[in-house]
Amino acid sequence: MTDSEQKFELTVEKLCIRAGGSLLVENASLDLRSGELAVLLGPNGAGKTSLLRGILGLAPTATGSVRLQGRAFGEFNPQQxxxxxxxxxxxxxxxxxxPVRDVVSLGRYAWGCAPGRLGAEDLGAVNAALAACDLLAMAERSTDTLSGGELARVHCARAFATEAPLLFADEPVASLDPRHRFRIMQLIRDHVSTGAGALVVLHDVSLAARFADRLIWMKEGRITADGPPTQTLTESRMAEIYQVQADINGNHVEITNPLP
Amino acid sequence: MSLRPLLIPALLLASLIALFGALLLGSTPMEASRVLAALAGMADATDVTVVWQVRLPRALAAFAVGLALGGSGAALQGLLRNPLAEPGVLGVSASASLGATFALYYGFFSVSAWLVPVAAVAGALLATMLIAAAAMRTSSVVTLILIGVGLSSFAGAAMSLLMNLAPNPFSLSDMINWMLGSVANRGFPDIVFAAPFIAAGLTILYAGRRGLTALTLGDEAAAGIGLDLRRQRLLVVAGAGLATGGAVALAGAIGFVGIVAPHIVRPLVDHDPARSLIPSALLAGLILVLADIGVRLLPTEFELKLGVVAALIGAPAFVWIAMQRRTISAEQG
Incomplete structure (x- = not known):
């Protein structure tokens, strides 16, 4: 990974996203550095996906500042x-x-490649991503023959193959069994340990606490807390964010009752 | 896998053989030596006329129309992520026919012969823009195809209305020509007027082919890997509109070949919309040249329209592909 020796820092300040008359995201500020795994938590409709899309430049109504290495992210073209x-x-x-290999190769699209037209460096990145996600044995298989867990790994490999210093993953473990949830999060953790920074949306608070360096809590379009699990994962926060009563013991979260 | 590099050369070779075959066969079959002599201009005047004025332009017209429709079909399928998308089914061809007939029967033809393909291209562009706009609002294939059905019906009705009111005389067979498509009696001048549009359209589609592969992942992820969605939609709309408009100006609305050719090609190129573009265009060209030879050889009192033969083969294929899709989506729940 060529870019990873350099430290990358993404800084988001006062991001707002409007839709119709309401604010999907209100004054969201956060930062993300390489080598860091942050998990974004919040109930359905809290604005998590909107926040990611706003940072990525995919939400046309977003206002505020998104900077990468001090440079406005909007100055880059889509490929950059x-x-x-x-x-x-x-x-x-x-x-x-x-075929699996072609889908993963699309991770190199921004580098000017197409499946079947990969340079040596691209081929190396694709093979490394396939290996990291344990997909080499099924690289030539058609994606419509894969199970949900295998497909989730293919999508991860596609994202890893880009070798981008930063990764956004929106519910990468949705509808996966417990073992695959763990496995996908481990893949992202390993990816982060190679020097990338990741922001991951999850609904599984225990899984988040187990893997995250930082938890970013969102409710009704606002970021209400941001910090390591040991500091921010509390019973009162679970009540505030999810309106549930929860017993918390280290990384273990047991939801006992919904609050009225 | 290993045969894939041979796909395009094989299709080129087959197309050349078919084009040459189209020169040999006809109401009076000629041997290869006579055709070659006529091509070189060293045969008697009748042979030279038959080959250069009748058979060659007709075969080339069929090939060019196939190239345009096959390429447009493959590109539209990539953009809309659907194997049933095609200029005919989506109403693009019918809208182009409407434009062309309007230019022909209301005297624009006498202003400039270029106005016929220009009007056809305008009709096609209008339809592709409408379809692309609809595709941004709905991911439902059924909706898009129903819009196509609506467009086709509307264009057909508007065309018959136009022809009824037309100041220039027309015959019912003219209208059937436009609605079903034929390359009978086409000469080199007809090709010259359509070819620039077809060439420009196919060039644009080829330039945007990489983005079609990116769209395999869906709009959102495609944008995430660096695809400029607006530019990609514009490229396909413009490319398919130009190519289909040119094809319709040359031969009327020939349907279904844009579905059949990409469907055959796709498994041979690992279902990559970008790599299916050229083979689909070549195969559609080959199919239309062969179908036109068939039309000319069939011992019918009145010659069948090329579009009729294309629909006779293509429409059942369309139904079959649609039913296949249903099973797949049912399995996926």
Whole structure:
């Protein structure tokens, strides 16, 4: 990874996203550095996906400042942005039954490649991503023959193959079994340990506490807390954010009752 | 896998053979030596006329129309992420026909012969823009195809209305020509007027082919890997509009070939919309040249329209592909 020796820092200040008359995201400020895994938590409709899209430049109504290495992110063109920040969206449709290798190769799109037309460096990145996600044995298989867990790994590999210094993943473990949830988070953790920074949206608070360096808590479009799990994961925060009564013991979170 | 590099050369070779075959076969079959002599201009005047004025332009017209429709079909399928998308089904061809007939029967033709393909291209662009705009609002294939059905019906009705009111005389067979498509009696001048539009359209589609692969991941992820969605939609709309408009100006609305050719090609190129573009165009060209040879050889009292043959083969294929899709989506729940 060539860019990872350099420290990357993404700074978001006072990001607002409007839709119709309401604010989806209100004055959100956060930063993300390489080598750091931050998890974004919050109930449905809190504005987590909107926040990611706003930072990525995919929400046309976003205002505020997003800077990467001090440079406004909006100054980069779509390809330059994609080389610095890879994005795993919440919905991950695959239109055609493409081979696994071709889907992962699309991670190199921003580097000017197409499946079947990869340079040596791109091929290396694709093979490394396939290996990291344990997909080498099924690289030539068609994606429509894979299980949900295998597909989730393919999408991760696609995002890793870009070798971008930063990664956004929106609910990467949704609808996966417990073992695969753990496995995908471990893959992202390993990716971070190679020097990347990751911002991951999760609904599984225990999983988040287990893997995250930082938890960013969101409710009704606002970031209400941001800090390590040991400091921010509390029973009162669970009540405030999710309106549930929870017993917390280290990383373990047991939800006992919904609050009225 | 290993045969893939041979796909394009094989299709090129087959197309050349088919084009040459189209020169040999006809109401009076000629041997290869006579055709070659006629091509070189060293045969008697009748042979030279038959080859240069009748058979060659007709075969080339069929090939060019196939190239345009096959390429447009493959590109539209990539953009809309759907194997059923095609200029005919989406109403693009019918809208182009409407434009062309309007220019022809209201005297614009006498102003400049270029106005016919220009009007056809305008009709096609209008339809592709409408479809692309609709595709941004809905991901439902059914909706898009129903819009296509609506566009086709509207264009057909408007065309018959226009022809009824037209100041220039027309025959019912003219209208059938435009609605079903034919390359009979096409000469080199007809090709010259359509070819620039087809060439420009296919060039634009080829330039935007990489983005079609990116769209495999869906709009959101495609934007995330660095695709400029607006630019990509614009490229496909413009490319498919120009190519289809040119094809329709040359031969009327020939349907379904833009579905059949990419469908055959896709498994051979690992379902990559970018790599299916050229083979789909070549295969569609080959299919139309062969179908036109068939039309000319069939011993019918009145020659069948090329579009009729294309629909006879293509429409059942369309239904079959649609039913296949249903099983797949049912399995995926």
């Amino acid at each position: 942005r994609a080389r610095r920040l890879s994005y795993l969206p919440q919905r991950r449709p695959l239109a055609w039954p493409s």
